Amino acid sequence: MKRRTLATRSLALAAALSLGLAACSTDDGGDSADGGGDGGGGDDQLVVGTLLPLTGTLAFLGPPEVAGVGLAVDEINEAGGVLGNDVTIEGADSGDSTDFNVSTQSATDLIGKDADVMIGAASSSVSLNVVDMVTEAGVMQISPANTSTTLSGYSDLFARTAPPDSVQGSALGSLILDSGATKVGFLVQNEDYGTGLRDNVQQTIEAGGAEAVYGGTGAGQEFQPGESNFSAQVTDLLAQDPDVISVIAFDETKAIVTELVAQGWDLGGKTFFCDGNTASYEGDFDEGTLEGVIGTIPGAEAKGEFKERLDAFYADSEGGELTSYAYGPESYDATILAALAAVRGGSADGQTIADNIKSVSGADGGTEVSSFAEGVEALEAGDDIHYVGVSGTGPLNDDNDPSSAFIGVYEYDSSNVQNFTRAVEGQIG
Template structure:
């Protein structure tokens, strides 16, 4: 879930075809007849947003760009006059990771006590699954910039995400692998909802294309807390795959050297958003040269990267910064459309301001609010390049970026590919 800092022309991505997703099961994200009305208990005070993003744990590297995305959105909203004439405030809390579940639980309790109307996060699908009931049962909107687990599609009317589900990335990755001519694919997957969800889609896509999964099927996952993954690597290599997919987080730093030492050509290694990271400080030069990885979402333009760095000058990567920015803007627009700042009003209006009902396209909070005040329907088209929410509160369209590693073990954006949800 980490994106290269190398600049890529925004025009290249803009010219890539957007992925159109089919709506899945009904999930309650659609606007209803009272979509532009606040609830009977509508809050009249300033909009307060919470964030539940990783500041500690194995996913801490994801936190800075996501938090910067939220903070930049808050700045843009308030610079444009705030929501309903009052400044928006944000409460940042730590989600940590699934191995430290108590951190997110405590953070959610804190955010509920502070009466936030929406929570941006979590980054980890497993963390979200631990706390989503607490959030949504409190009628607080949860909108994740990075959750991809398929089981979260349509989970609750109060749960949304600005990142596409694994059905999209898994399909794109499987098609990339088979398109490169590979037929026998081994998968090293950790026993985590994120990993197994992606594995299932990659497996189906490869097999549908006539390929074979030699290792990594259900029951062959590895323990993410293990101190060594040598036995897993040995078992995979014994099946003689011509391509290897690594579905993991920090464990990747131990796995890659083992694969290369075992004779795997790095150009036959494939990663995903959870581990397509900058490994220039971790591996010897050339270790990952030619390897590829996929990351959902649009590659941020040079201008947007610069604006994020104004918020956090220490940013080196931008993973899910655009998705975090858009999630925050959408919450504010939903409150504006509903003329109230409580969670129920925001939930009723989120799909509408995303363009689910059609409407005039607008790309900034300021421009979108002007249209809302003129009584017009809108479609917010933000930084992440996703389409309106579908019936499952998932994006209805999305980009999947393909990245390739150079001799310096840094990844560079190459192209966008299409996936499809069926």
């Protein structure tokens, strides 16, 4: 038996939600709605498992992602639920890549609690740690934040609402080139996310005539996740006289910035962050330390009205205040897509969701809808649908990646707080 009690409020973040950093094909055709889509395993109770970072180096992403899933479930249930039943949430901590035992145990627990779809993880390395287990269990996994290109087309039961690193890498590399840099130093953590993003940034800068003078592909100069002493790396990097430095890291960024400042590097206008570390550092450094630093985060900026809905949900469910909205829209969209796929297929089991998720994302065209309620109405009328979500991504492609996506560009002010400046859209092959 599946749990019938709504567990949205069970995701207590407690002390784990510190601002410690880290920070990402199947055929789907068939006729629509009323059980007429692909799948139809007879499961009428949708259980959403969340595998999100409540602790560890990506814990700053936990609150907006938890809020995105919870808000979506509330709105789904207000619209009548999925297949006549309320959707329930089972929450679990993904941890990070410094201790894979956390995500292994959490995924095992969620499978044991009959999760039909697992929203998460935030870390690509964490998803790679559990995706085979999740797929074998027949559970659909949708990450709102994974960006590793390794995960493109990895499994019919894996999809994501964040773009692969080829898109962020191109955008970040272009920003570096726009700064006039010709010599780029990289400080990169040695795991799939870090090296994959670095490789894509490096390809872009090299195509534009710049070179990697430290930390580049094949140089063997990456650091291990969780590293805290960067004296030697920064000394070696600065000896190469770089024009700019690209920091691809999570919570290690605080120690990196401290060492860069100690060795005389002026970060403003010469340092670039990514989604793993573009977060608020207000109170962490002296005023003005990060002023002018540029960062990128995949996904469109959360709009005012949607932010208000996230804020209200989080205040009501957790009694707290959101300080970041990164991947909140993607988490919301992942949940709505899963629910619409279950409605289209007439069953809430993982395989049915996998069989129908591309179609409801707009891969087959159809009526544009912007909410779960609109989607259900169109499906019940026999229409194909194109869910246009708050994250601004295009329909899922054959690899279950968004076919297009926005990359947000942020600049730090004198308070060491990141501020959205603009978004660039990229297409995904």
